[in-house]
Amino acid sequence: MKPDLVVCADTVHTLTGDDRPVEAIAITGGIVTAVGDRRDVRDWRGPGTDIVDLGDATVTPGLIDGHLHPVMGLQLTADVDLSSARSIDEVRQLLAAAAAGRAPDEWVQAWGLDPNVFGGQPVTGAPIETAVGGRPAFVRLFDAHSALATPAALRLAGVDGPRRFAQRSSVVCDDTGQPTGLLLEAAAMDLVTEHIPREPVAVRAARLRALLGDMAATGLTGGHVMDLLGDSAEVVAAAEGLGDLPLRLRFAPWCEPGIDADGLAGLIALQGRGGRRWEIGGVKFFIDGTIDNGTAWLEDPDTHGESTDSFWTDPADFTKAMHTLAAAGVPTATHAIGDAAVRHALDSLNELDGPTTAPHRIEHIETLPTELISRFRRQKVVASMQPTHSHFTRADHTDNWSSRLGAERANRGWRCRDLRDAGVPVVLGSDWPIAPFDPRRILAAAQLRRPAGEPDIPPVQPNQGLTPLMALEGYTSLAAAAAGRTGGITVGTRADLTAFTLDPLGTAPDELADAPIAMTIVDGTIVHRGTTPST
Known part of the structure; x- marks a missing residue:
């Protein structure tokens, strides 16, 4: 069968470990069916093949946001932006x-x-x-907690x-x-939000499609959505009823304290449901809140005497619920910000029964003792982190987050590089709407440890900056693997591709942050086309 689409570019980073140069990618039915150079295109093409040559652009596997809230965020970002x-x-x-x-x-x-x-x-x-x-x-x-x-x-x-x-x-x-x-935290806020008028499903569905289109224009091809609340599934289905979604979405509904056996069975039954470009895969836990609120779980109190408890009033119930889901093959993602929270999450993930469709993960990991790093690798737990969250802090520790923790624990913040150097897969994301979703700026921040384009701002823990390749892997191959998929560009993989106008592995991070996206492809379909000429 001849391909539907062939994409050519001077540089293709397949991220497969194969060093052979690639200039052309053939796509059939949404799947990569061949890779080669421009000379191969003549043999591949058929009467209905669309040939797109992006010239000196750089093509990578599609960018995937490892942690975001696009549906819930429609309500979270209502009205006035105070950021x-x-x-x-x-x-x-x-x-x-x-x-x-x-x-x-x-x-x-x-x-x-x-x-x-x-x-x-x-x-x-x-x-x-x-x-x-x-x-x-x-x-x-800002933390939505x-x-x-x-x-x-x-x-x-x-x-x-x-x-x-x-x-x-x-x-x-x-x-x-x-x-x-x-x-x-959520239960207290829900007392009030239940009385705030909500937009109809159709209105939110249209807003969701527009939001996902904006995300695709920044190079995103997918996202790990860390919620599925209320009528979210209805909103997503209505958005897909208007046409294919611009992004591929994977949802993890919440498992909250007080859940019973029927509730856990319901979460298990949801797995695998979805639509053409969205599915439910995994379950999201919270084991603590946030440091800024004094609701994180720390091994020693913060400087206000707060952040001393788990989000679950009995942490043993958290562990029991996690084990029940894991035994049913459900992968889990746990919000754990404080050091005690991370430790308990790792303890709960130790020696779980039953294979899952994707690895277990811990989200955020804002302050991390050194002795826990090796446990991530040994237990094969994914670290899901958001480099731009450090922008809410200051290098001199005069911010609320740092002053609550004190210098020692603040100096252990967002240890992306230490985790990667230890062989731990570090998946990157935005946590939108907590921070902006543009992956180019997050790729830059992961390397710079400061906001892109603002060199006068001192970096926060600059020794934790990732290499360009580490950052790109965190948004592509590692993010795909965290969903149980094979990453990279090779025969048989999904044809989700991002084309940069500049090479993300060879461009200064500040310049990369503002570089236009030449093209975004999801399922072999062009969902965003930039200004780069094509034929």
């Missing part, structure tokens, strides 16, 4: 501008609030209340004091028992 605000006055101005002209009972939502704007003072809803003029408002902090709610929002939700939850969540209250407006 650029660097002072509480800027926050007030942005919220006041959004509230102006709205009805007294109309909601104001915002996201991306950096706790550093409070300058070390308690994080409360008081500044939010004055800015929105008494309206109900819900403002998510906490939010601020105004008194009007709390009244609508019936929240007038502390609550008890099956998970480690809290309605923060003052000495009199009155809520301060700060809500920590």
Whole structure:
């Protein structure tokens, strides 16, 4: 059978370990069916073959975001973006501008609030209340593990004091028992979000397609989606009903504290379901929260005396649930940020029964003791990390994250290079909408340990920078392997390809971050075409 599409480029990084030069890739039915040089194209082509020559572009396996939330993120990024605000006055101005002209009972939502704007003072809803003029408002902090709610929002939700939850969540209250407006972790935030109007499925489906199209334009061909909440599956199916998705998505629904045997059976039954370019594969756990909130799980308390407990009130229940899923062949991904959390996740993953369709993983791994690194390799656990999360910290440790941890633990932050040097597969991603999704800037940040294009910002732990090849593997072959697939460009693999206008293995990271994408191909279909001429 003659190929549907042949893609040619001066440079092709197959990432298969085969050093033979490749200039041409033949694709049939969404699968790579031949690789060779431009001279081979004459023999391959048929009457219906589309030949695309990208000239001096560089083709790599398709970029895969190892951790993102595109469906949930539609709600998380509702209304006002506060991510650029660097002072509480800027926050007030942005919220006041959004509230102006709205009805007294109309909601104001915002996201991306950096706790550093409070300058070390308690994080409360008081500044939010004055800015929105008494309206109900819900403002998510940048990590999406906490939010601020105004008194009007709390009244609508019936929240007038502390609550008890099956998970480690809290309605923060003052000495009199009155809520301060700060809500920590999902169960507490859900008390309010259940009362916020939600866009119809059809509207969110259209927004999802537009978002995925924007992602494809940055070179992304797929993503590991670390949630499947509420009607998310309905939204994705509706988006696919409008046409093939621009990205291939793999979803991991959450396993939360309090789950019973029926709930675990339901998660097992979901595995493998999906559509043409999306599927459910794996289950997501949380074993702790975040350092900035004081909800991480540390072996010693942070400088505020917080971050001392697991997200699961009984960590043994976490281990039991993980073992049940693993015995059924379900791969797990565990959010573990603090050192105690990472250690418990590794302990729980030790000597699991039953083969899974993909390796088990630990997500984030923000502060990591040296003695745990070898355990990742020995237990064959994937490290899933987000280099741009370190941009929320500062090299001089004056930020909230670092000051809570103290210098010793802050110096163990995001140890990507130490893990890779130890032979651990390190998969890279954005955690969008927590950080921007553009993989070019994340590839750069993984090498630079600072934001691309900002050389005046001191790098955070520069000795943890990855090589260009390590960074590219983290977004391609290793990310594919983390989903149980063979990565690289070789006969029989999926035809998901990214074409850079510059070579990601030979271009300075700051320059790579802004280099246009020549073409993005998913399932052998061109989903994004840049300005590079083609024939």
